Amino acid sequence: MDINMTLIGQLIAFVVFVIFCMKYVWPPIIGAIEERQATIADGLAASDRAAKDLELAQEKATAQLKEAKAEAASIVDAAKKHEAKIVEEAAGKAQAEKERILAAGHAEIETERNRAKEELRAQVAVLAVAGAEKILERSIDAAAHSDILDKLVAEL
Protein backbone atom coordinates (compact mmCIF):
# COMPACT_ATOMS: atom_id res chain seq x y z
CA MET A 1 0.00 0.00 0.00
CA ASP A 2 1.51 3.28 -0.87
CA ILE A 3 -0.21 6.23 0.72
CA ASN A 4 0.41 9.52 -1.05
CA MET A 5 -1.16 12.81 -2.17
CA THR A 6 -4.08 10.89 -3.73
CA LEU A 7 -5.46 10.64 -0.20
CA ILE A 8 -5.38 14.40 0.26
CA GLY A 9 -6.92 14.91 -3.17
CA GLN A 10 -9.71 12.49 -2.31
CA LEU A 11 -10.25 14.25 1.04
CA ILE A 12 -10.58 17.63 -0.66
CA ALA A 13 -12.94 16.20 -3.29
CA PHE A 14 -14.96 14.60 -0.50
CA VAL A 15 -15.30 17.89 1.38
CA VAL A 16 -16.27 19.81 -1.77
CA PHE A 17 -18.80 17.20 -2.88
CA VAL A 18 -20.41 16.98 0.56
CA ILE A 19 -20.71 20.77 0.83
CA PHE A 20 -22.20 20.96 -2.67
CA CYS A 21 -24.62 18.17 -1.85
CA MET A 22 -25.59 19.84 1.43
CA LYS A 23 -26.21 23.22 -0.21
CA TYR A 24 -27.68 22.45 -3.62
CA VAL A 25 -28.80 18.82 -3.81
CA TRP A 26 -30.29 17.59 -0.55
CA PRO A 27 -32.56 20.49 0.51
CA PRO A 28 -34.60 20.83 -2.73
CA ILE A 29 -35.12 17.07 -3.13
CA ILE A 30 -36.06 16.32 0.47
CA GLY A 31 -38.18 19.49 0.47
CA ALA A 32 -40.11 18.31 -2.59
CA ILE A 33 -40.59 14.86 -1.04
CA GLU A 34 -41.83 16.23 2.26
CA GLU A 35 -44.11 18.78 0.61
CA ARG A 36 -45.62 16.09 -1.57
CA GLN A 37 -46.12 13.89 1.50
CA ALA A 38 -47.94 16.78 3.19
CA THR A 39 -50.08 17.33 0.08
CA ILE A 40 -51.02 13.66 -0.10
CA ALA A 41 -51.84 13.59 3.62
CA ASP A 42 -54.02 16.68 3.18
CA GLY A 43 -55.76 15.13 0.20
CA LEU A 44 -56.52 11.94 2.11
CA ALA A 45 -57.84 13.93 5.05
CA ALA A 46 -59.99 16.05 2.71
CA SER A 47 -61.46 12.97 1.03
CA ASP A 48 -62.25 11.51 4.46
CA ARG A 49 -63.95 14.73 5.44
CA ALA A 50 -65.90 14.82 2.15
CA ALA A 51 -67.13 11.26 2.70
CA LYS A 52 -68.28 12.20 6.19
CA ASP A 53 -69.96 15.34 4.84
CA LEU A 54 -71.77 13.30 2.19
CA GLU A 55 -73.01 10.88 4.81
CA LEU A 56 -74.24 13.76 6.93
CA ALA A 57 -75.96 15.42 3.99
CA GLN A 58 -77.68 12.17 3.10
CA GLU A 59 -78.88 11.80 6.66
CA LYS A 60 -80.14 15.35 6.63
CA ALA A 61 -81.92 14.85 3.32
CA THR A 62 -83.60 11.71 4.60
CA ALA A 63 -84.72 13.54 7.73
CA GLN A 64 -86.06 16.44 5.67
CA LEU A 65 -87.94 14.08 3.37
CA LYS A 66 -89.52 12.38 6.38
CA GLU A 67 -90.50 15.73 7.84
CA ALA A 68 -92.01 16.87 4.54
CA LYS A 69 -94.03 13.67 4.28
CA ALA A 70 -95.34 14.14 7.80
CA GLU A 71 -96.26 17.73 7.05
CA ALA A 72 -98.06 16.77 3.85
CA ALA A 73 -100.01 14.11 5.72
CA SER A 74 -101.03 16.59 8.38
CA ILE A 75 -102.13 19.12 5.73
CA VAL A 76 -104.26 16.48 3.99
CA ASP A 77 -105.75 15.56 7.35
CA ALA A 78 -106.63 19.15 8.14
CA ALA A 79 -108.16 19.61 4.70
CA LYS A 80 -110.34 16.52 5.18
CA LYS A 81 -111.49 17.82 8.52
CA HIS A 82 -112.28 21.21 7.05
CA GLU A 83 -114.21 19.62 4.20
CA ALA A 84 -116.30 17.56 6.61
CA LYS A 85 -117.04 20.65 8.61
CA ILE A 86 -118.18 22.60 5.52
CA VAL A 87 -120.43 19.73 4.44
CA GLU A 88 -121.90 19.55 7.94
CA GLU A 89 -122.50 23.28 8.03
CA ALA A 90 -124.18 23.25 4.61
CA ALA A 91 -126.40 20.38 5.71
CA GLY A 92 -127.36 22.31 8.84
CA LYS A 93 -128.21 25.40 6.85
CA ALA A 94 -130.27 23.42 4.36
CA GLN A 95 -132.21 21.79 7.19
CA ALA A 96 -132.93 25.21 8.75
CA GLU A 97 -134.05 26.60 5.37
CA LYS A 98 -136.31 23.64 4.85
CA GLU A 99 -137.94 24.15 8.22
CA ARG A 100 -138.38 27.86 7.60
CA ILE A 101 -140.00 27.26 4.21
CA LEU A 102 -142.26 24.59 5.73
CA ALA A 103 -143.28 26.95 8.54
CA ALA A 104 -144.05 29.72 6.06
CA GLY A 105 -146.15 27.30 3.98
CA HIS A 106 -148.11 26.18 7.02
CA ALA A 107 -148.76 29.81 8.00
CA GLU A 108 -149.99 30.65 4.49
CA ILE A 109 -152.25 27.63 4.43
CA GLU A 110 -153.64 28.64 7.82
CA THR A 111 -154.38 32.21 6.59
CA GLU A 112 -156.04 30.92 3.41
CA ARG A 113 -158.15 28.53 5.42
CA ASN A 114 -159.26 31.31 7.80
CA ARG A 115 -160.12 33.57 4.90
CA ALA A 116 -162.14 30.81 3.22
CA LYS A 117 -163.88 30.18 6.52
CA GLU A 118 -164.80 33.88 6.77
CA GLU A 119 -166.16 33.92 3.17
CA LEU A 120 -168.00 30.69 3.75
CA ARG A 121 -169.50 32.09 6.95
CA ALA A 122 -170.75 35.24 5.15
CA GLN A 123 -172.22 33.20 2.28
CA VAL A 124 -173.89 30.76 4.69
CA ALA A 125 -175.67 33.74 6.33
CA VAL A 126 -176.91 34.95 2.94
CA LEU A 127 -177.95 31.43 1.95
CA ALA A 128 -179.73 30.92 5.27
CA VAL A 129 -181.61 34.16 4.81
CA ALA A 130 -182.49 33.29 1.21
CA GLY A 131 -183.64 29.84 2.27
CA ALA A 132 -185.73 31.26 5.06
CA GLU A 133 -187.22 33.80 2.68
CA LYS A 134 -188.22 31.03 0.31
CA ILE A 135 -189.79 29.02 3.09
CA LEU A 136 -191.67 31.85 4.66
CA GLU A 137 -192.50 33.79 1.44
CA ARG A 138 -193.40 37.25 2.27
CA SER A 139 -194.35 36.60 5.94
CA ILE A 140 -191.16 37.83 7.28
CA ASP A 141 -189.98 41.43 7.07
CA ALA A 142 -186.23 41.39 6.50
CA ALA A 143 -185.86 44.72 8.14
CA ALA A 144 -187.97 43.77 11.21
CA HIS A 145 -186.01 40.62 11.85
CA SER A 146 -182.49 41.73 10.91
CA ASP A 147 -181.41 41.71 14.54
CA ILE A 148 -182.30 38.02 14.83
CA LEU A 149 -180.44 37.29 11.58
CA ASP A 150 -177.39 39.18 12.74
CA LYS A 151 -177.38 37.06 15.95
CA LEU A 152 -177.59 33.94 13.80
CA VAL A 153 -174.71 35.07 11.63
CA ALA A 154 -172.57 35.76 14.68
CA GLU A 155 -173.26 32.26 15.98
CA LEU A 156 -172.01 30.57 12.79
Next chain:
Amino acid sequence: MSSGAELTSQEYIVHHLANLKVGEGFMAVHLDSLGWSIFLGLVFLMIFRSVAKKATTGVPGKLQCAVEMVVGFVDDSVKSTFHGKNPLIAPLSLTIFVWVLLMNAMDWVPVDLLPHLIHWTTGMELGDIYMKPVPTADPNITFGLALGVFILIIYYSIKVKGVGGFIKELTTQPFGHWSLYPVNFLLETVTMLARPLSLALRLFGNLYAGELIFLLIATIGLFQLPIHFLWAAFHLLVIPLQAFIFMMLTIVYLSLAHEDH
Protein backbone atom coordinates in the same frame (compact mmCIF):
# COMPACT_ATOMS: atom_id res chain seq x y z
CA MET B 1 -5.90 -12.15 -20.96
CA SER B 2 -4.76 -10.83 -24.23
CA SER B 3 -2.02 -8.47 -23.28
CA GLY B 4 0.63 -10.59 -24.88
CA ALA B 5 1.94 -14.13 -24.60
CA GLU B 6 5.26 -12.89 -23.23
CA LEU B 7 3.60 -11.93 -19.92
CA THR B 8 3.30 -14.50 -17.15
CA SER B 9 0.14 -14.55 -15.03
CA GLN B 10 2.03 -12.96 -12.18
CA GLU B 11 3.37 -10.15 -14.32
CA TYR B 12 -0.09 -9.63 -15.80
CA ILE B 13 -1.70 -9.27 -12.36
CA VAL B 14 1.03 -7.04 -10.99
CA HIS B 15 0.76 -4.83 -14.05
CA HIS B 16 -3.03 -4.53 -13.67
CA LEU B 17 -2.76 -3.72 -9.98
CA ALA B 18 -0.40 -0.81 -10.59
CA ASN B 19 -1.86 2.68 -10.64
CA LEU B 20 -1.26 5.38 -13.20
CA LYS B 21 1.11 7.38 -11.07
CA VAL B 22 2.52 10.87 -11.39
CA GLY B 23 5.25 12.10 -9.05
CA GLU B 24 7.44 10.36 -6.56
CA GLY B 25 7.08 9.23 -2.93
CA PHE B 26 4.44 10.90 -0.85
CA MET B 27 3.93 13.65 -3.41
CA ALA B 28 2.77 11.10 -6.01
CA VAL B 29 -0.81 11.15 -7.25
CA HIS B 30 -2.74 8.21 -8.67
CA LEU B 31 -4.35 9.85 -11.67
CA ASP B 32 -6.60 6.89 -12.46
CA SER B 33 -8.05 6.44 -8.95
CA LEU B 34 -8.48 10.12 -8.25
CA GLY B 35 -9.67 10.87 -11.77
CA TRP B 36 -12.32 8.18 -11.76
CA SER B 37 -13.30 9.10 -8.22
CA ILE B 38 -13.84 12.76 -9.07
CA PHE B 39 -15.53 11.85 -12.36
CA LEU B 40 -17.99 9.53 -10.60
CA GLY B 41 -18.58 12.10 -7.86
CA LEU B 42 -19.43 14.65 -10.54
CA VAL B 43 -21.73 12.16 -12.27
CA PHE B 44 -23.58 11.68 -8.98
CA LEU B 45 -23.82 15.41 -8.28
CA MET B 46 -24.87 16.27 -11.84
CA ILE B 47 -27.68 13.71 -11.91
CA PHE B 48 -28.96 14.64 -8.46
CA ARG B 49 -28.51 18.37 -9.04
CA SER B 50 -30.47 18.20 -12.31
CA VAL B 51 -33.34 16.56 -10.41
CA ALA B 52 -33.02 18.99 -7.49
CA LYS B 53 -33.22 21.98 -9.85
CA LYS B 54 -36.55 21.00 -11.35
CA ALA B 55 -37.86 18.98 -8.40
CA THR B 56 -41.61 19.19 -8.47
CA THR B 57 -43.89 18.67 -5.53
CA GLY B 58 -46.55 17.41 -7.94
CA VAL B 59 -46.33 14.22 -9.97
CA PRO B 60 -42.60 13.39 -10.29
CA GLY B 61 -40.92 12.22 -13.47
CA LYS B 62 -39.22 8.85 -13.70
CA LEU B 63 -35.71 10.13 -12.96
CA GLN B 64 -37.05 12.15 -10.04
CA CYS B 65 -38.78 9.01 -8.73
CA ALA B 66 -35.53 7.05 -8.87
CA VAL B 67 -33.55 9.85 -7.19
CA GLU B 68 -36.25 10.32 -4.58
CA MET B 69 -36.13 6.60 -3.84
CA VAL B 70 -32.41 6.84 -3.03
CA VAL B 71 -32.88 10.06 -1.06
CA GLY B 72 -35.80 8.55 0.86
CA PHE B 73 -33.79 5.42 1.62
CA VAL B 74 -30.85 7.44 2.95
CA ASP B 75 -33.19 9.73 4.89
CA ASP B 76 -34.87 6.73 6.56
CA SER B 77 -31.49 5.23 7.43
CA VAL B 78 -30.33 8.51 8.97
CA LYS B 79 -33.56 9.07 10.90
CA SER B 80 -33.59 5.55 12.33
CA THR B 81 -30.04 5.91 13.69
CA PHE B 82 -29.27 9.57 14.24
CA HIS B 83 -31.66 11.28 16.59
CA GLY B 84 -30.12 14.73 16.87
CA LYS B 85 -30.61 17.67 14.59
CA ASN B 86 -27.78 18.19 12.16
CA PRO B 87 -28.26 19.38 8.58
CA LEU B 88 -24.92 17.82 7.54
CA ILE B 89 -25.53 14.16 8.36
CA ALA B 90 -28.15 13.34 5.71
CA PRO B 91 -26.40 14.97 2.70
CA LEU B 92 -23.10 13.50 3.92
CA SER B 93 -24.67 10.03 4.04
CA LEU B 94 -26.21 10.48 0.60
CA THR B 95 -22.88 11.57 -0.88
CA ILE B 96 -21.05 8.66 0.70
CA PHE B 97 -23.64 6.08 -0.31
CA VAL B 98 -24.05 7.03 -3.94
CA TRP B 99 -20.44 7.97 -4.53
CA VAL B 100 -19.05 4.77 -2.99
CA LEU B 101 -21.70 2.77 -4.83
CA LEU B 102 -20.61 4.25 -8.16
CA MET B 103 -16.93 3.77 -7.38
CA ASN B 104 -17.56 0.17 -6.35
CA ALA B 105 -19.60 -0.39 -9.51
CA MET B 106 -16.43 0.23 -11.55
CA ASP B 107 -15.54 -3.30 -10.42
CA TRP B 108 -17.96 -4.55 -13.07
CA VAL B 109 -15.96 -2.97 -15.88
CA PRO B 110 -13.99 -5.85 -17.45
CA VAL B 111 -10.38 -5.60 -16.32
CA ASP B 112 -8.90 -5.42 -19.81
CA LEU B 113 -11.55 -3.22 -21.42
CA LEU B 114 -10.14 0.19 -20.55
CA PRO B 115 -6.47 -0.59 -21.30
CA HIS B 116 -7.47 -1.99 -24.67
CA LEU B 117 -9.69 0.99 -25.48
CA ILE B 118 -6.73 3.26 -24.75
CA HIS B 119 -4.50 1.00 -26.83
CA TRP B 120 -6.85 1.18 -29.82
CA THR B 121 -7.52 4.89 -29.62
CA THR B 122 -4.02 6.20 -28.82
CA GLY B 123 -1.84 3.40 -30.11
CA MET B 124 0.08 3.20 -26.83
CA GLU B 125 1.75 -0.12 -26.04
CA LEU B 126 -0.38 -2.23 -23.64
CA GLY B 127 2.65 -2.67 -21.42
CA ASP B 128 2.86 1.07 -20.88
CA ILE B 129 -0.81 1.53 -20.08
CA TYR B 130 -1.66 1.68 -16.40
CA MET B 131 -5.37 2.00 -15.71
CA LYS B 132 -6.99 0.82 -12.47
CA PRO B 133 -10.55 2.04 -12.71
CA VAL B 134 -11.91 0.97 -9.29
CA PRO B 135 -11.14 3.90 -6.98
CA THR B 136 -12.25 2.07 -3.84
CA ALA B 137 -9.68 -0.64 -4.51
CA ASP B 138 -7.07 2.06 -3.86
CA PRO B 139 -6.40 2.59 -0.12
CA ASN B 140 -5.76 6.28 -0.74
CA ILE B 141 -9.37 6.77 -1.75
CA THR B 142 -10.92 4.80 1.10
CA PHE B 143 -8.60 6.40 3.66
CA GLY B 144 -9.39 9.80 2.21
CA LEU B 145 -13.08 9.20 2.84
CA ALA B 146 -12.48 7.69 6.27
CA LEU B 147 -10.23 10.61 7.24
CA GLY B 148 -13.01 13.03 6.34
CA VAL B 149 -15.41 11.08 8.53
CA PHE B 150 -12.82 10.93 11.34
CA ILE B 151 -12.33 14.69 11.26
CA LEU B 152 -16.10 15.12 11.55
CA ILE B 153 -16.20 12.67 14.50
CA ILE B 154 -13.54 14.68 16.36
CA TYR B 155 -15.17 17.99 15.39
CA TYR B 156 -18.64 17.06 16.61
CA SER B 157 -17.30 15.31 19.74
CA ILE B 158 -15.60 18.56 20.77
CA LYS B 159 -18.49 20.75 19.59
CA VAL B 160 -21.15 18.83 21.50
CA LYS B 161 -19.22 17.86 24.65
CA GLY B 162 -16.61 20.61 24.76
CA VAL B 163 -12.87 19.97 24.96
CA GLY B 164 -13.15 19.00 28.63
CA GLY B 165 -16.03 16.68 28.01
CA PHE B 166 -14.23 15.03 25.14
CA ILE B 167 -11.08 14.46 27.21
CA LYS B 168 -13.24 13.24 30.08
CA GLU B 169 -14.90 10.75 27.79
CA LEU B 170 -11.51 9.51 26.64
CA THR B 171 -10.13 9.07 30.15
CA THR B 172 -12.89 8.26 32.67
CA GLN B 173 -14.29 5.14 31.08
CA PRO B 174 -14.58 2.22 31.05
CA PHE B 175 -12.82 2.14 34.49
CA GLY B 176 -13.95 4.64 37.11
CA HIS B 177 -10.85 4.79 39.31
CA TRP B 178 -8.40 7.65 38.72
CA SER B 179 -5.33 5.39 38.79
CA LEU B 180 -6.65 3.60 35.73
CA TYR B 181 -7.15 6.78 33.68
CA PRO B 182 -4.02 6.22 31.54
CA VAL B 183 -5.29 2.72 30.71
CA ASN B 184 -8.67 4.20 29.84
CA PHE B 185 -7.04 6.77 27.60
CA LEU B 186 -5.08 4.07 25.79
CA LEU B 187 -8.21 1.94 25.27
CA GLU B 188 -10.38 4.84 24.16
CA THR B 189 -7.75 6.15 21.77
CA VAL B 190 -7.45 2.75 20.14
CA THR B 191 -11.25 2.58 19.90
CA MET B 192 -11.35 6.05 18.39
CA LEU B 193 -8.64 5.29 15.83
CA ALA B 194 -10.09 1.89 15.01
CA ARG B 195 -13.21 3.53 13.61
CA PRO B 196 -11.78 5.27 10.53
CA LEU B 197 -9.18 2.53 10.12
CA SER B 198 -11.80 -0.24 9.99
CA LEU B 199 -14.04 1.91 7.81
CA ALA B 200 -11.30 2.42 5.22
CA LEU B 201 -9.79 -1.06 5.36
CA ARG B 202 -13.13 -2.87 5.11
CA LEU B 203 -14.08 -1.07 1.93
CA PHE B 204 -10.60 -1.29 0.44
CA GLY B 205 -10.20 -4.96 1.36
CA ASN B 206 -13.48 -6.04 -0.17
CA LEU B 207 -13.00 -4.21 -3.43
CA TYR B 208 -9.28 -5.01 -3.74
CA ALA B 209 -10.02 -8.69 -3.20
CA GLY B 210 -12.85 -8.52 -5.72
CA GLU B 211 -10.55 -6.88 -8.27
CA LEU B 212 -7.81 -9.42 -7.61
CA ILE B 213 -10.17 -12.37 -8.18
CA PHE B 214 -11.36 -10.76 -11.42
CA LEU B 215 -7.72 -10.58 -12.53
CA LEU B 216 -7.11 -14.19 -11.53
CA ILE B 217 -10.20 -15.28 -13.48
CA ALA B 218 -8.95 -13.30 -16.46
CA THR B 219 -5.74 -15.40 -16.57
CA ILE B 220 -7.39 -18.79 -17.08
CA GLY B 221 -8.33 -18.48 -20.73
CA LEU B 222 -11.65 -19.29 -22.32
CA PHE B 223 -13.24 -20.78 -19.20
CA GLN B 224 -13.12 -17.37 -17.58
CA LEU B 225 -16.47 -16.42 -19.12
CA PRO B 226 -18.91 -18.40 -16.88
CA ILE B 227 -16.70 -17.88 -13.84
CA HIS B 228 -16.41 -14.19 -14.59
CA PHE B 229 -20.18 -14.02 -14.83
CA LEU B 230 -20.60 -15.75 -11.46
CA TRP B 231 -18.11 -13.45 -9.74
CA ALA B 232 -19.74 -10.37 -11.29
CA ALA B 233 -23.16 -11.60 -10.15
CA PHE B 234 -21.78 -12.05 -6.65
CA HIS B 235 -20.73 -8.41 -6.76
CA LEU B 236 -24.39 -7.47 -7.07
CA LEU B 237 -24.33 -8.15 -3.34
CA VAL B 238 -20.88 -6.87 -2.45
CA ILE B 239 -21.04 -3.49 -4.20
CA PRO B 240 -24.22 -2.03 -2.67
CA LEU B 241 -23.59 -3.76 0.65
CA GLN B 242 -20.16 -2.16 1.10
CA ALA B 243 -21.54 1.25 0.13
CA PHE B 244 -24.39 0.80 2.62
CA ILE B 245 -22.04 -0.36 5.41
CA PHE B 246 -19.75 2.62 4.88
CA MET B 247 -22.73 5.00 5.06
CA MET B 248 -24.36 3.28 8.02
CA LEU B 249 -21.17 3.19 10.10
CA THR B 250 -20.55 6.86 9.33
CA ILE B 251 -24.01 7.67 10.68
CA VAL B 252 -23.45 5.49 13.76
CA TYR B 253 -20.04 7.03 14.53
CA LEU B 254 -21.36 10.58 14.16
CA SER B 255 -24.38 9.66 16.25
CA LEU B 256 -22.01 8.43 18.99
CA ALA B 257 -20.02 11.66 18.69
CA HIS B 258 -23.23 13.62 19.38
CA GLU B 259 -24.13 11.61 22.47
CA ASP B 260 -23.42 13.37 25.72
CA HIS B 261 -22.85 11.02 28.66
